[in-house]
Amino acid sequence: MRSGRVYSLLLFVLMMAGLSVKYYSASDQSFSRLMLLNTQLIYLKTRYRHFTGLTSTTQYDLLSHLNTNSSSHCFPKKQLDFAKTHKTGSSTLQNIFFRYGDKHNLNFAMPEKSWMFPYKESFNASMVTKLPWARLGYDMFIFHSVWSYNELNKIIPNAIHVTLLRDPVTCYESNYVYMGLERVFKMDINKFAVIKASANVPRRPTAIIGKNQQLWDLGMNHVDMETTTKVDEKIRQLDSQLHLVLVAEYFDESLVLLARLMCWDLTDVRYLKQNARKSEKVSNIKQSSRDLLTNWLKSDFKLYKHFVNKLETLMDKYGRDKMANDVATLRSLNEDLRRDCVLEVADNSKLKGEFKMALDIVEGYVIDKTKPWCSPFARSEPHFTEQLRRKQKSRAGRARDFLLKGLHAGDSFIHDDDAVKEHWHSLI
Numbered sequence: 001m002r003s004g005r006v007y008s009l010l011l012f013v014l015m016m017a018g019l020s021v022k023y024y025s026a027s028d029q030s031f032s033r034l035m036l037l038n039t040q041l042i043y044l045k046t047r048y049r050h051f052t053g054l055t056s057t058t059q060y061d062l063l064s065h066l067n068t069n070s071s072s073h074c075f076p077k078k079q080l081d082f083a084k085t086h087k088t089g090s091s092t093l094q095n096i097f098f099r100y101g102d103k104h105n106l107n108f109a110m111p112e113k114s115w116m117f118p119y120k121e122s123f124n125a126s127m128v129t130k131l132p133w134a135r136l137g138y139d140m141f142i143f144h145s146v147w148s149y150n151e152l153n154k155i156i157p158n159a160i161h162v163t164l165l166r167d168p169v170t171c172y173e174s175n176y177v178y179m180g181l182e183r184v185f186k187m188d189i190n191k192f193a194v195i196k197a198s199a200n201v202p203r204r205p206t207a208i209i210g211k212n213q214q215l216w217d218l219g220m221n222h223v224d225m226e227t228t229t230k231v232d233e234k235i236r237q238l239d240s241q242l243h244l245v246l247v248a249e250y251f252d253e254s255l256v257l258l259a260r261l262m263c264w265d266l267t268d269v270r271y272l273k274q275n276a277r278k279s280e281k282v283s284n285i286k287q288s289s290r291d292l293l294t295n296w297l298k299s300d301f302k303l304y305k306h307f308v309n310k311l312e313t314l315m316d317k318y319g320r321d322k323m324a325n326d327v328a329t330l331r332s333l334n335e336d337l338r339r340d341c342v343l344e345v346a347d348n349s350k351l352k353g354e355f356k357m358a359l360d361i362v363e364g365y366v367i368d369k370t371k372p373w374c375s376p377f378a379r380s381e382p383h384f385t386e387q388l389r390r391k392q393k394s395r396a397g398r399a400r401d402f403l404l405k406g407l408h409a410g411d412s413f414i415h416d417d418d419a420v421k422e423h424w425h426s427l428i
Contacts, residue, residue: 080159095376214303231303274380341374
């Protein structure tokens, strides 16, 4: 009885908030007041989703889930936060999330104009709560940012939180070349290791790319990453916040675990490798240089080793034989995908339109145009982002028109409980 009263009250408050937004729009009140009311409406929609069971309020434990040895009764999860790290294979993983979200008409917390959030400050919820599509509510956050768990929880309170790590030396080399640091320092990675890494030069305070990049992407500042106790504390914090940390060196195994975590099919995590450099643009790192860089990046290595060990534990729980079979299945799916869709692996000299890559040093795919379903697998990050942005703007406009049309029916609509429920479920 009590839950029924709360349910009805919450629905009534939601409708009143919607009426208030309409009233202030028509009355030419201040824009700030209108935005405040709209923010309150978004919050109430989130509470409504929690109350009606559209999202879960419980922390998801992958290890416990693996112990059940069955995913036959789970329901696909659609709210996800991906802490996107630089040069870890994150664009490949992002493309998987792009495709899944687009297929299921999910709403992305995305920048207003770019395909990445600012790096001068940590992500803040206010970066997305005032955008045209914010009224839709958010399902996925998958763009580059200086990640903040607390701020992400404000916009997607019940998200599955994941990230992707890579061997720190390999990751740094990729950043060093891709981001043009060879030109900045006027030396290759081996000379950098001898001159800079051996001298233990710290990360510059304003650097977007630099020392211990993975910890920085995950929200740790350049000072704290030099202190062992602070790094240990950060790793413990991330361990409690992240449901799964994928590892680039075990990418397919990680995707199998991700599919299990999200209750997705393996076909949902098929992929074509994204944003990979041409082979001649990959440095040959000497072992002596690798040793110097390993010591210099010791904080990132501590993070990396911790989550590699955790991934190994998860694979044990999953079952090594089952893991081997599922990885083989995924790789077979990927081979079929390449055979069906890819005509040629090429650089920007041959890539056009939505398949053109952000930089000329990476490769993309010439896709069979007779198979439209192939395109999303090869669509570049900037173009995928822009296409989804246009869709969300259109969807937000339709939702607003539908809401105002419903509100125009007046008080009789509010008192019709079944109509209210049907209306709000269609919006939410």
